[in-house]
Amino acid sequence: QKEVEQNSGPLSVPEGAIASLNCTYSDRGSQSFFWYRQYSGKSPELIMSIYSNGDKEDGRFTAQLNKASQYVSLLIRDSQPSDSATYLCAVEGVRDNYGQNFVFGPGTRLSVLP
Amino acid sequence: GAVVSQHPSRVICKSGTSVKIECRSLDFQATTMFWYRQFPKQSLMLMATSNEGSKATYEQGVEKDKFLINHASLTLSTLTVTSAHPEDSSFYICSARNRPYGYTFGSGTRLTVV
Numbered sequence: 357q358k359e360v361e362q363n364s365g366p367l368s369v370p371e372g373a374i375a376s377l378n379c380t381y382s383d384r385g386s387q388s389f390f391w392y393r394q395y396s397g398k399s400p401e402l403i404m405s406i407y408s409n410g411d412k413e414d415g416r417f418t419a420q421l422n423k424a425s426q427y428v429s430l431l432i433r434d435s436q437p438s439d440s441a442t443y444l445c446a447v448e449g450v451r452d453n454y455g456q457n458f459v460f461g462p463g464t465r466l467s468v469l470p
Numbered sequence: 471g472a473v474v475s476q477h478p479s480r481v482i483c484k485s486g487t488s489v490k491i492e493c494r495s496l497d498f499q500a501t502t503m504f505w506y507r508q509f510p511k512q513s514l515m516l517m518a519t520s521n522e523g524s525k526a527t528y529e530q531g532v533e534k535d536k537f538l539i540n541h542a543s544l545t546l547s548t549l550t551v552t553s554a555h556p557e558d559s560s561f562y563i564c565s566a567r568n569r570p571y572g573y574t575f576g577s578g579t580r581l582t583v584v
Contacts, residue, residue: 399578
């Protein structure tokens with residue numbers, strides 16, 4: 357059973373601070389990694405994807421991947437109250453016997469305090 | 471970017487009736503679409519993988535006779551909740567894989583069975 361784990365939070369940070377969200381996964385064959393943001397009552401929206409070890413930056417967001425440690429993180433710089441949402445880590449690997457190869461973590465709830 | 475359109479966004483139905491939810495990929499072809507269910511304050515749970523021109527693959531514990539999936543074309547997948555009951559009330563979300571954008575989600579359907 358493939359697993360993706362995240363701290364459920366809530367993670368509270370003051371406005372302007374850096375928010376750090378972490379994710380670990382169990383399947384060493386995982387190849388693609390995604391961070392989604394989900395506001396309450398809405399569907400997830402893609403923030404970033406990362407496929408190789410290292411950092412990937414996009415505006416205020418930086419994704420970090422370490423395949424050896426089976427760890428992926430998301431940093432949000434200059435956090436804003438509008439960043440308050442649940443952040444879902446998703447991992448894509450080799451299709452298993454049930455046809456599933458894309459697994460979501462439980463999500464981390466982020467609260468940015470004004 | 472990739473757009474997935476999902477309708478209806480909200481539906482209320484009587485117990486025992488059936489409800490159909492549509493998911494369309496608007497600017498790309500999706501041979502595979504995914505159907506998720508999300509209960510309040512919980513993460514997304516994959517229900518089934520919809521394959522164009524063939525039978526859907528259901529996750530363990532999901533009743534295939536209750537949740538009918540049809541993927542008749544490369545841009546349309548439908549989920550029909552048959553003989554709906556109050557416990558089927560949930561947020562249903564479809565998604566499709568469109569490289570290099572990752573998985574794009576529809577806007578979701580809030581189903582309430584009364």
